[in-house]
Amino acid sequence: MRRRLLVSTFAVAIVAILLLGIPLAYSTHKLIYEEAEQSLQREAAIILAGVQLRWDSRQPITSEQIGHEFPGRYVVIILPNASVVTAGTVPPSRGQRLTDSRAAGGIHVDVSQNAQDVENEALRSLLLIAALVVLGIAVTIALAVFQARKLTVPLIDLAETADRLGSGDARPRRRRYGIPEVDRVAEVLDRSAVRIADLLAASREFASDASHQLRTPLTALSMRLEEMVEAADYPDLVREEGAAALAQAERLVAVVEQLLARARHDRTGAATAVAVDDIVAQQVEEWQPIFQRDGRRVEVTGERGLVAVVTRAGLSQIIATLLDNSLVHGAGRVTLCTKLTAGSVVVEIGDEGPGVPPDLERKVFDRSVSSGEGTGLGLYLARSLVAVDGGRLELVRARPAVFAIFLREAADVRAAGERLVIGPA
Structure with missing residues (x-):
């Protein structure tokens, strides 16, 4: 592209210079010769007038005086008495000189100039024009190189x-070049780089979130299946464990759907009015055997019959995440307390362990923050899930740790005119 720009610019410049230079050279050459001829005509008229004045006043007419007044000219004066007065150097033959003649009152004047002098002056003018043409071509080449570099780089x-x-390198360069059209393309590429970086980050985040969110229900499902294998001799227990495993599988499907909705940046739109006691009882039933193996227990206290607007699978996952967090980082008895405060249904989950370290209190919900060997995603994702349904997750006490899930009460949603769909018990 640079070569094409140089060739096209150079060609246009050459054509423009030639179209201007050739007529200018011709006009200058012609003008110099015309000026020389007009100069001879004026000088001949002046000499004739001067000679007539001297002749009439009977003053002497000498060649020295004429030569001094008109240097570089060859002057021949024929007086009325047939005498001849000459001044200046005799030029070459008539074909190589310019001549003008004047006659009046019996006086005849011839003024000649060497044509070579005029030709030399015309040649100097042509050389000056040629030098300007060369300079113009050089400047044009320099500008073409500069412009080509400015456009091609x-x-x-x-x-x-x-x-x-x-x-895959989505870093914006934020480099501008002073050309509006090119700068606009650069800005579009920078914005595209930012969007691609966001998409890549969202993809990595989704993969990390999915792996973490699927781990808990898969672990519970695996334990349920182990229980089924151990209880193969007891049909009733097998049916009970099979139903629990099926519930875990359904919950796993719901979690996958939620993660896909988050990957599309959509709200789940599945929040309904559900009985909080049912979800709490379900989670206690699933996690009680796991805590009993560690010599711990899970207790439920507080008000009964509370109804909150929430995604059923989402609340199950949040409570499961908090119970798993208490199992790994806590100690002693785990208490689930449900209550109603200022229009919010609250589910508090706490234990008797050492709690959250002081340096982690303000960032316990941040992504990739963990006090142990965990991924640091559990509490971050739990807060994200409850926020989708218009609730929030807070650390209400650090030591021992107590986490509170604040949910919208169904009555407040009805007052606001939102349509409710009571979820299955």
């Missing part, structure tokens, strides 16, 4: 940026 950079985006 940004395009090369933009091509490299696009290639980097295609290879």
